[in-house]
Amino acid sequence: MRLSIEHRTSYRFTAPQARIVQLLRMTPRNSHDQTVAEWHIAVDCDARLREHRDGFGNRTTMLYAEGPLDGIEIAVSGEVVTSTSRGVLHGTFEPLPPALYLRATPTTVADAAIEDFARAAVGDAAPIGALHALNRALHERFAVAVERPDPSLAAADAFARATATPRDLAQLFVAAARALAVPARYVTGYCDLQDGRSATPHGWAEAWVDDLGWVGFDPTLGESPEEHHVRVAVALDATGSSPVAGSRLGEGRECLEVEVQVSAQE
Amino acid sequence: MLSRTAASLYWLGRYVERADFVARLVEATLRLDVLSTRPAGEDAWRSALAVTETEPAFTAAGGELTREEVARFLLADAGHRGSILRCVGMARDNARAVRTALSREAWQAINGAWLLFDQRVARLDPGTTLALVDSVKAETRGFEGAVHRMLRNQTTLFIRLGQAVERTDNTARLLDVKYHLLLPAGESVGGTVDRDQWTTILQTVSAVTAYRWLYSDGLAPANVIDLLLSRGELPRSVAAATEETVTALTGLARSSGTQGEADRMARTRQARIARTRTGDVIAAGLHQHLQAVIAENAHLHVAIGRQFKFA
Amino acid sequence: MGIAAFDEIMGAADRDGARPELADLCRWLDETPSDELRRRQRSAEVTFRQLGITFAVYGESEASERIIPFDIVPRVFLADEWARLSEGLVQRVEAINAFLVDIYGERRILKEGVLPADLILGNPQFRPEIAGIRPPHDVWAHICGIDLVRTGPDQFYVLEDNARTPSGVSYMLENREAMVRLCPELFAKFRVAAVDSYPDMLLETMKSVAPRGSGQHPNCVLLTPGHYNSAYYEHSFLADSMGIELVEAADLVVDDDLVYMRTIAGRVKVDVIYRRVDDDFLDPLVFRPESLLGVPGLIAAYAAGNVAIINAPGNGIADDKAIYSYMPEIVRFYSGGEAKLPIVETWRCREPAALRYVLDHLDELVVKLVDGSGGYGMLVGPTASTAEIERFRAALVAEPHRYIAQPTLALSTVPTLVEQGVAPRHVDFRPFVLSGARGVQVVPGGLTRVALREGSLVVNSSQGGGTKDSFVLMPGAPAMSQTMGTQASVGMTQTLGGMSQTLGGA
Known part of the structure; x- marks a missing residue:
C-alpha cells in the first residue's frame, strides 16, 4: 500500500522569540515492512537542520532558528510504501536489547488497577495470545477520544477515565505489558484508518515476543498494525517518541496547532 | 568575556558605589543631626530619604521619621531594596557570580562588607551607626583599591563603568534634592546660606577639604553647585564621573574592537559638560538640568546593556 | 561498641x-x-x-x-x-x-x-x-x-x-x-x-x-549550576586556577550542532565542557523535557562529536x-x-548461598537496600535489637534481590x-x-x-x-x-x- 502523509506543526508565540532549538522525530526509517519513497521536512523560516540518530535508533533532526520569531511552522510531507506482516516487525534497526523496554517511566507506571486488569485480560493464554487479548480488552474498555491528548497524563490516571486517546491507550498497553514482564514500547507514527484528518499523529505499542521479535499492537483499533501504519519513532513512552521536543528563548506563551492527513494511494 | 560576566561586573560596580553613597549620606546626615549646634531633626532625615527616593517606601513600611528608624531603614533593612545591607548583598551576589574574574583582595573586601551585616544589626545608636558606616566605607575603599591593583583589563573596566554610571546618578540626585530643600520659598540663589546643610552635601561627596582648596571665598551655594557639577578635580562630580564613563568605554572599545551607541552618548555628554557654565545652569533652572542629567544617564545605562549584550 | x-x-x-x-x-x-x-x-x-x-x-x-x-x-x-x-x-x-x-x-x-x-x-x-x-x-x-x-x-x-x-x-x-x-x-x-x-x-x-579539529588551543569551560550551588566555591576556584571561563547554562548556545558561549564581542566556539551539573540538567530536549535548565541541543553537539x-x-x-x-x-x-583494590566484602542476597549466610549472621552484618539511600532501610546488626533483626529477616526472605550485606569494618x-x-x-x-x-x-x-x-x-x-x-x-x-x-x-x-x-x- 502506498500512503501519502501531510503533517503540519505550527507554533505561534505571543511575544517574539530570540531563538528556537527543536529536536524533531519526524523521519520514518526503512524496514522490510515499510519503504520511504519520498520524505521532506520544510520549515517556514531561516533554519539550520542537522540529521542525527538517537539511542533508540530513531532518525532525528535538530532544528536551529534565530529570531525574532513570532512563530514557526514545520511541514512534513512524504510517501511510504507498506506491506502486510501481521504486526510482526522485520529488519528494523534495534540498537538496544528488548529487556531495556521493561523499565517504567513516570507516565507509564502500572498501578494495581492496571496490573489486575492486565492479568484478568490475559488469563493463562500463551504469550502472543495474551498480548492480543490485552490489546482487545483495552480497545473494548475505552471509547476512543478524539481531542488532543494531554502530554502529561499518566497511564494510571488515564485508566480511571471512560474515554482514552490513542496515546493513552498505547501507554496503557505499554504499562500493562511491562507489568506482565513483557518488554513493551511506544510507537509514534501515522495511520490512515483514523478519519481523514486528525489533530495529532497516531500512537500505538510494540511488545517483544521471544520467538517472533517485536510485534505491534494498536489498542485504538483492537488489532495489530498492518499496512495502514507507518512507524516513525519508538521510545519508552509517548513523550520520548513525540515528534517535537522544543525549547525557545523568549517571553510569552505559545499556541500549538497540529494537522495530520494520511491518505492511501490507489 | 562572557556577556553575563560583564553584566555582573557592571552591576557589582553600581552596587558597591550605591552602598558607599548611602553610607556617606547617612554619616553626613547623622553629623548634621547630632553633632551640629542646632539639631536638624526630621528635616534632615526626610531629605536623606528624598535623595535616595525612598520616602514612599519608608512610609509604606510604617516607619516613624526618627533618627533610629531612618538610619536602620537606610542601613540594614532587609526588606528595602536600597538599603546598604541589600546593596552589599547584591554586590556580593554579583561578585560571587564572577568570582574567577576578581582578585582575592577585591572579593575579600566585598565579602568583608557583607560579613559586617552577618550579626543582625539590632539597635542603632549614633555610635554603632557611625561605626558601621565607617566599616562599610573602609570595605568599599578597600574594594576600590583592590580594583585599581587588578589588571587593567575588561574586568576592571566594567566595574569602573558601573561605578561611574552610578556615581553620576547619585551626585545629581544629591544636589537636586538638597538644593530644593535648602532654597526657602522666595529666596534667590546665593541668599541665606544654611551652612550646616551645605556642609552636609560636601561631606557626602567627601569634598569639604577640596572645596577649601578650590574656592577661596567661603561657603557659597553657587560654588558648591559648580564643584559638584563641573569640576573634574573632584572625583564624585558629574563631570569627573562622566569622564570616567568615557574612559571606561574607550578602554572597552579598544580591547573588544567594538564601539557603539553607549560610546557616542557618553562622549556627547562629556562635550556638553565642557561647554556648560554653572552660572547659566543656575539661571536656566538647576532642577531641570539635573533631571535631564538623570534621565540621560538612565538612557546610557540601557545603551550599555544593549551594546555588550547583557540581556 | x-x-x-x-x-x-x-x-x-x-x-x-x-x-x-x-x-x-x-x-x-x-x-x-x-x-x-x-x-x-x-x-x-x-x-x-x-x-x-x-x-x-x-x-x-x-x-x-x-x-x-x-x-x-x-x-x-x-x-x-x-x-x-x-x-x-x-x-x-x-x-x-x-x-x-x-x-x-x-x-x-x-x-x-x-x-x-x-x-x-x-x-x-x-x-x-x-x-x-x-x-x-x-x-x-x-x-x-x-x-x-x-x-x-x-x-x-x-x-x-x-x-x-x-x-x-x-x-x-x-x-x-x-x-x-x-x-x-x-x-x-x-x-x-x-x-x-x-x-x-x-x-x-x-x-x-x-x-579532533578543535585546533591547537581548544576552548575549555567549566559549567556550573550557578553561584547558589553549594559547591560553587570549588567551581569558581577550579575555573580560576585553570584560567578558563566559568559558564552557566544560559551562557551557552548550540547552533548547527556546535556549542558557543555568549560574550560581549559575540559568540565564541566551545570545545570542552567540564560540567558540574547533573545529567538531568544538561539538555532539556533529551533528559528532562519539563526542565527549563540546561543547554538545548548540547547532546546533539556531543553526539555529532563537536x-x-x-x-x-x-x-x-x-x-x-x-x-x-x-x-x-x-x-x-x-x-x-x-x-588490586578490594571492595568491602559484600553478600548479594539475590544469590541463594549468600542469602543463607546473611540470614545466619544478621547480628554481625550491615544490611542495605541497593536502591535505598542515606541510611534508610539499613540494618546495623551489632547494634540492632532482636525485633529489628527479625523484621529484616522477614524482608530479606520476601525480597532478597533488593538487599546486600557487608561486615562492619574497624x-x-x-x-x-x-x-x-x-x-x-x-x-x-x-x-x-x-x-x-x-x-x-x-x-x-x-x-x-x-x-x-x-x-x-x-x-x-x-x-x-x-x-x-x-x-x-x-x-x-x-x-x-x-x-x-x-x-x-x-x-x-x-x-x-x-x-x-x-x-x-x-
Whole structure:
C-alpha cells in the first residue's frame, strides 16, 4: 500500500522569540515492512537542520532558528510504501536489547488497577495470545477520544477515565505489558484508518515476543498494525517518541496547532 | 568575556558605589543631626530619604521619621531594596557570580562588607551607626583599591563603568534634592546660606577639604553647585564621573574592537559638560538640568546593556 | 561498641608508640601545645571564611553559610603505601572507563553473562538516550573520586566510586595551602608530594580529550549550576586556577550542532565542557523535557562529536550502588587480572548461598537496600535489637534481590584535635584520578574526611564531619636532618606568614 502523509506543526508565540532549538522525530526509517519513497521536512523560516540518530535508533533532526520569531511552522510531507506482516516487525534497526523496554517511566507506571486488569485480560493464554487479548480488552474498555491528548497524563490516571486517546491507550498497553514482564514500547507514527484528518499523529505499542521479535499492537483499533501504519519513532513512552521536543528563548506563551492527513494511494 | 560576566561586573560596580553613597549620606546626615549646634531633626532625615527616593517606601513600611528608624531603614533593612545591607548583598551576589574574574583582595573586601551585616544589626545608636558606616566605607575603599591593583583589563573596566554610571546618578540626585530643600520659598540663589546643610552635601561627596582648596571665598551655594557639577578635580562630580564613563568605554572599545551607541552618548555628554557654565545652569533652572542629567544617564545605562549584550 | 581500630600514626591499638616511619610526626604532636594547634586551626578557618570556602546549608538564610571544619593534624601516606594504592586506583579507573565504553556500545559484558542484564538495563542510571554515542577519544570517566577506607597498614577497601562529578578537590588544595602556611615545620620534616599542579593536570586532561579539529588551543569551560550551588566555591576556584571561563547554562548556545558561549564581542566556539551539573540538567530536549535548565541541543553537539563533556553523560551506571558488588568481576573482565583494590566484602542476597549466610549472621552484618539511600532501610546488626533483626529477616526472605550485606569494618583512625586535646578519630579518603587521551594519573593527595565525634563513623560534612590535609610522602629519605625538626620553635621562626611568626615563639 502506498500512503501519502501531510503533517503540519505550527507554533505561534505571543511575544517574539530570540531563538528556537527543536529536536524533531519526524523521519520514518526503512524496514522490510515499510519503504520511504519520498520524505521532506520544510520549515517556514531561516533554519539550520542537522540529521542525527538517537539511542533508540530513531532518525532525528535538530532544528536551529534565530529570531525574532513570532512563530514557526514545520511541514512534513512524504510517501511510504507498506506491506502486510501481521504486526510482526522485520529488519528494523534495534540498537538496544528488548529487556531495556521493561523499565517504567513516570507516565507509564502500572498501578494495581492496571496490573489486575492486565492479568484478568490475559488469563493463562500463551504469550502472543495474551498480548492480543490485552490489546482487545483495552480497545473494548475505552471509547476512543478524539481531542488532543494531554502530554502529561499518566497511564494510571488515564485508566480511571471512560474515554482514552490513542496515546493513552498505547501507554496503557505499554504499562500493562511491562507489568506482565513483557518488554513493551511506544510507537509514534501515522495511520490512515483514523478519519481523514486528525489533530495529532497516531500512537500505538510494540511488545517483544521471544520467538517472533517485536510485534505491534494498536489498542485504538483492537488489532495489530498492518499496512495502514507507518512507524516513525519508538521510545519508552509517548513523550520520548513525540515528534517535537522544543525549547525557545523568549517571553510569552505559545499556541500549538497540529494537522495530520494520511491518505492511501490507489 | 562572557556577556553575563560583564553584566555582573557592571552591576557589582553600581552596587558597591550605591552602598558607599548611602553610607556617606547617612554619616553626613547623622553629623548634621547630632553633632551640629542646632539639631536638624526630621528635616534632615526626610531629605536623606528624598535623595535616595525612598520616602514612599519608608512610609509604606510604617516607619516613624526618627533618627533610629531612618538610619536602620537606610542601613540594614532587609526588606528595602536600597538599603546598604541589600546593596552589599547584591554586590556580593554579583561578585560571587564572577568570582574567577576578581582578585582575592577585591572579593575579600566585598565579602568583608557583607560579613559586617552577618550579626543582625539590632539597635542603632549614633555610635554603632557611625561605626558601621565607617566599616562599610573602609570595605568599599578597600574594594576600590583592590580594583585599581587588578589588571587593567575588561574586568576592571566594567566595574569602573558601573561605578561611574552610578556615581553620576547619585551626585545629581544629591544636589537636586538638597538644593530644593535648602532654597526657602522666595529666596534667590546665593541668599541665606544654611551652612550646616551645605556642609552636609560636601561631606557626602567627601569634598569639604577640596572645596577649601578650590574656592577661596567661603561657603557659597553657587560654588558648591559648580564643584559638584563641573569640576573634574573632584572625583564624585558629574563631570569627573562622566569622564570616567568615557574612559571606561574607550578602554572597552579598544580591547573588544567594538564601539557603539553607549560610546557616542557618553562622549556627547562629556562635550556638553565642557561647554556648560554653572552660572547659566543656575539661571536656566538647576532642577531641570539635573533631571535631564538623570534621565540621560538612565538612557546610557540601557545603551550599555544593549551594546555588550547583557540581556 | 569498641572496635579496636588501626591508627594511621600510632599504629595498631595493641602496640606501644607510633609507627616508626611517623615517629617524627608523633613527636611534633607531643611537642606542639594543644593551644598552639588550636590557634593555627582557627587561623585556617578564618582564612577559609574570608575566601568564601563555604557551603550553603539549605533552609537557612544566606548568612548561615558554613565552612567545613578543618583539622590541623595531617594524615600521612608512606611512599610505598601510596605506590601500591595508586596501582589499584589506576586499574580500577581503567576498568570503569572500559566498562562505560562497553555498556553504551557493544555490551559484551552482558552478552558473556558476567553481569545480570536486568541489573544494567533496568537501572535508571543506564541512559538509553545516549547509547551509541562515542565521546571524543573514548574517554568517559575523566575525573574519578574513589572513596576508600582503611583497616590496617595495607588494608584499603573501596567504599564507593564517584564517576559523575566528584567534588572536594578544592579542599585538597586549600587544606594544603593552609598547612604550608601554618605548619611549615612539617614540610621540613617530611618530603610531601605537591598537589598544587592539580589544575594544570586537569586542564591538560581537558585539552587532551578535545574533539579532533578543535585546533591547537581548544576552548575549555567549566559549567556550573550557578553561584547558589553549594559547591560553587570549588567551581569558581577550579575555573580560576585553570584560567578558563566559568559558564552557566544560559551562557551557552548550540547552533548547527556546535556549542558557543555568549560574550560581549559575540559568540565564541566551545570545545570542552567540564560540567558540574547533573545529567538531568544538561539538555532539556533529551533528559528532562519539563526542565527549563540546561543547554538545548548540547547532546546533539556531543553526539555529532563537536564537543567533549567531562565527565561523559551516562556515567552514573558505573558508580551505582547496585553495580558496586560486581566491581571485582568488572575489573577482572576488562583488565584480565584480579582487582588490586578490594571492595568491602559484600553478600548479594539475590544469590541463594549468600542469602543463607546473611540470614545466619544478621547480628554481625550491615544490611542495605541497593536502591535505598542515606541510611534508610539499613540494618546495623551489632547494634540492632532482636525485633529489628527479625523484621529484616522477614524482608530479606520476601525480597532478597533488593538487599546486600557487608561486615562492619574497624575504620582506621588518625589523631585529631578535639576539645580534650588530640584524640583518635575515624577517617575515610577520596583520592582523585584523572583520565585523558594519554592515560590515567593519580594526584598524589586527596581529601581526607574525619568524623569529629568520638566513635562516629559518619564523615559527611552535613553530620559533623571535617577535613584534613593528606600528605603523600615522596620516596627516599626525609628532607632534612631530624634534629632540626624536633624543636617546634626552630621551624616556627622560619615562618613567613604574618601571625605564625609573631606568635610562634610564645
